[in-house]
Structures are given as structure tokens and as C-alpha cells.
Amino acid sequence: xxxxSNTLQDLFLEELEDMYDAEHRITKALPKxxxxxxxxxxxxxxEKHLRETEGQITKLESVFRVFDEExxxxxxxxxxxxxAEGDTIVKKNKKxxxxxxxIISAAQKVEDYEIASYGxxxxxxxxxxxxxxxxxxxxxxxxxxxxxxxxxxxxxxxxQEALEEVEPGALRR
Numbered sequence: 001x002x003x004x005s006n007t008l009q010d011l012f013l014e015e016l017e018d019m020y021d022a023e024h025r026i027t028k029a030l031p032k033x034x035x036x037x038x039x040x041x042x043x044x045x046x047e048k049h050l051r052e053t054e055g056q057i058t059k060l061e062s063v064f065r066v067f068d069e070e071x072x073x074x075x076x077x078x079x080x081x082x083x084a085e086g087d088t089i090v091k092k093n094k095k096x097x098x099x100x101x102x103i104i105s106a107a108q109k110v111e112d113y114e115i116a117s118y119g120x121x122x123x124x125x126x127x128x129x130x131x132x133x134x135x136x137x138x139x140x141x142x143x144x145x146x147x148x149x150x151x152x153x154x155x156x157x158x159x160q161e162a163l164e165e166v167e168p169g170a171l172r173r
Contacts (some may be wrong), residue, residue, distance in 0.1 A: 012124045013069060019117055020060045021073035026110060027053050029083045033107060036090050039100045042154055046107065049147045056143065059136045063125075066133045082109050104155045111148040118144060 030050040037043045064071040086106025093102035118141040125133035 008124055009067070009128055012121065012128060013067060014074065015117065015121055015124075016060065016063060016067075017072055017074035018076045018078075019114075019121065020057070020064075020071060022076040022079040022114070022117070023053055023057050023060060024073060025076065025079055025083060027057070029086070029110075032087070033090065033103050036094060037100060037103050039154070042100055042103060045147070045150045045154065046103075049143075052143045052147070056140045059140055063133045063136050066130050066136075078113060079110070082106075082113055086110070101155070104151050108148060108151050108155070111144055111151060114144045115141065115148060 027050065030046055030053065034043050034046045034050070037046065061071040086109065089102045089106055090099070093099045118137055122134055122137040122141055125137055
């Protein structure tokens with residue numbers, strides 16, 4: 001892909017390459033979060049989303065074909081940073097009562113980035129008149145929204161657990 005975006009389709013394809021890379025990186029990061037989680041419900045949700053993410057890669061490959069392009073990845077600097085930050089927060093909280101809250105926080109940041117990115121891609125595919133791409137991207141977008149909803153639902157109880165497991169008399173920041 002040409003690094004200078006001249007058309008909306010060029011921009012679309014660059015962002016598609018970005019998300020293709022992001023999804024590959026996410027499939028490598030999710031198993032670490034699953035392993036670190038101590039809550040079975042959180043583990044199950046992350047495992048489900050890992051399977052969905054693998055399917056999303058296949059859907060993105062189909063979107064490339066809609067545009068008569070071979071699937072290719074461009075390093076997604078944003079997801080590299082989000083995943084690095086998530087890795088740090090998980091490492092800092094491993095074996096603490098806050099580990100599940102930390103994992104949820106890290107995962108929600110990823111979901112929010114994906115939701116924003118796929119929302120743009122869907123709108124652009126629609127403007128470009130690529131209905132099959134719109135359909136595929138919308139399927140991915142809906143999976144991301146459901147994953148975010150699941151994380152939001154879990155966050156209330158896991159955040160409360162982290163708070164309640166602080167030793168009596170310990171200082172809270």
C-alpha cells in the first residue's frame with residue numbers, strides 16, 4: 001500500500017492493514033490475559049473472544065478480497081502501545097486482589113480502540129459502495145461491542161472484589 005493516502009479507498013486499505021495487524025497481535029496477547037485471570041467467568045469471556053478474534057482475521061481477509069487486494073498487515077502502533085500498557089498493568093498486579101480488574105481495564109482499552117476503528121472502516125466501506133465489506137465489518141464491530149459489554153458487566157463485580165480484598169487498615173490510594 002502506498003504510504004501517501006490520496007483517496008478514501010487508499011485510506012480505507014491502510015486502516016484495514018492496520019487492523020489486520022492489530023487482530024494478529026491481539027490473538028497473541030489474549031492467552032497471556034487468560035492465563036493471568038483468576039476469575040473463571042473472565043477467563044471464559046476472554047477465551048470466547050480469542051476464538052472470535054481468530055474468525056475476525058478471516059473476515060478481514062475477505063474484506064481485502066472485496067477490494068481485490070491480498071491481505072497484508074501494516075504495524076498498528078496504537079495497538080502495540082495499548083497492549084504494552086496492558087502487559088505492564090497486568091504484570092504489576094499479578095497475584096494481587098486487583099488482577100482481574102487490571103485485566104478488564106487492559107481488555108476494555110483494546111475493545112474501545114477496535115470499536116472506533118471498525119466504526120470508521122464500516123462508514124468508509126459504505127461510502128465506497130462495498131456492501132459485502134460493510135456486512136463483514138459490521139459483524140466484527142458487533143462482536144467487539146458485545147465483548148466490551150461483557151467486560152463492562154464484569155468490571156463492577158471485579159472492581160468491588162479488588163476493593164474488598166484490601167487488608168483492613170491498609171492505606172488506599
